[in-house]
Amino acid sequence: MTLDQRLSEAIALLPEWLPHQHWFTAASSRPLGVRPVAATLVHDGEPRVWHLLAEVTHDDGADVYQVPLSVRNERADRLDHVHLGRVADGHVYDALHDKEATAILLDHFADDAPDTGGLRFHVKPDVKVPYGEPSLVLPGEHHNTSLAYGDAALLKVFRRVYPGLNPDLELNDALADAGCTLVAPLLGWVDGDWTDPTSGEVVTGGLAMLRGFLTTASDGWALATASVRDLYAEGDLHADEVGGDFAAESYRLGMATARVHETLAEVMGTGTMAPSDLRDIADAMSGRLANAVALVPELEPFEAGLRVHYDVLRERTEPVTVQRIHGSYHLGQVLRTVLGWKLIDFEGELLAPVAERRAMHSPVRDVAQMLRSFDYAARHLLITDHPPEDPAHDQLVYRAQEWTQRNSEAFCNGYASASQLDPRDEPELLAAYETDTAVYEVVFEARRRPSWLPIPLAAVERLAGR
Helix, strand or coil, X not given: CCHHHHHHHHHCXXXXXXXXXXXXXXXXXXXXXXXXXXXXXXXXXXXXXXXXXXXXXXXXXXXXXXXXXXXEXXXXXXXXXXXXEEECCEEEEEHHHCHHHHHHHHHCXXXXXXXXXXXXXXXXXXXXXXXXXXXXXXXCCCCEEEEEECCCEEEEEECEECCECCHXXXXXXXXXXXXXXXXXXXXXXXXXXXXXXXXXXXXXXXXXEEEECCCCCEEHHXXXXXXXXXXXXXXXXXXXXXXXXXXXXXXXXXXXXXXXXXXXXXXXXXXEECHHHHXXXXXXXHHHHHHHHXXXXXXXXXXXXXXXXXXXXXXXXXXXXXXXXXXXXXXXXXXXXCCEEEECCCCCCCCCCHHHHCCCXXXXXXXXXXXXXXXXXXXXXXXXXXXXXXXXXHHHHHHHHHHHHHHHHHHHHHHHHCCCCCHHHCXXXXXXXXXXXXXXXXHHHHHHCHHHCHHHHHHHHHHCCC
16 A cells, blocks of 8 residues: 555545544534645654645635644554544554654654655754653643643644744744743744645645743633632622732733733834724724624624724724734733743634734734633633522622722733833723624624623623613
């Protein structure tokens, strides 16, 4: 059997397997179409390791996904959870869960690694790659897959890939070169070539990023929700009276956010958004609202009130300073270490076109998204642990509002202390971005997590002035 025949058998397993992967975001009412646009045999031993880029056709179009595969002669019970199926000469697995396969991938960062054709492995100067460390797939990833190599490095593998610079790699590289200590150190990256399914031309794009592993790190969402849980447990106390008060951390997070914004502005420049550009943004927001109302009827009573924020933005006559920003900023994108807050995952909103994610925006957009995240942290326990029939529900709703307000103010105070910009000095811009984010959340929850829909609907009601 030739190498091409072996790979073809493995690819034939993907249409059934892909829809069950949490990082596969497309929906399809018909069988997926899968065809390779690049394939490299990384290791021709046991296991055989293929690096595969495949065009996946679905109801909404087509995307290119990165799916490294390992093929073993015998079935490996420890890999049953990522078993694609059997082919004529072995069993096919997701290679990123196969420790022997991921060790082979890491070894390719070395200068003396064998040539891998269309794949290129880069290492930043004066960094140490932890060759020989075993890998572990981190839980909780939604759109990508991250491997921890011991406690020394983390390899983030981008599952859906695009031609050109990946924003996460681009911004981390710029921040690393500027000496920014508020992000994880960048160690290296992988890029590669594939045949563009539309044009038929060979294109290049970022495939993975190797960064330092942040030891002692705690997820911002976990810390914030622990604070809320403490508050709910002390039903007769205010947010500033509970031992788990989060406001000081929110203040420090605001400072860290402002400093990263400042560094990005210094190294990647700034621009100006003219009033005509703001009208275009307001029109886009208004269009997203119209689409959301059509999908989620619960939005309709608030539509007119929400449009007021877009109309105010449309009528603005002063320009807005713009720059590169995070783009999808929430408590799950920050880590608290013993050295302070670190910002991660600069890819932006993954469902947006990559050109939009690499465009300049007002830093107020990041601030608005974090304020929405505070609201989510405060309210999600009302859904999971304290539903409306709970006698304490109404009191806890008040406590949730109080917690959100306290931490939002602390975040903005911290931001203003480290920046020339106080986001509250742009109330119209802040309200428009917060509204646009809440509308996005309504659609997301209605599609993916209907029981959580009351969280963004409460924000929508507030923003609509009802």
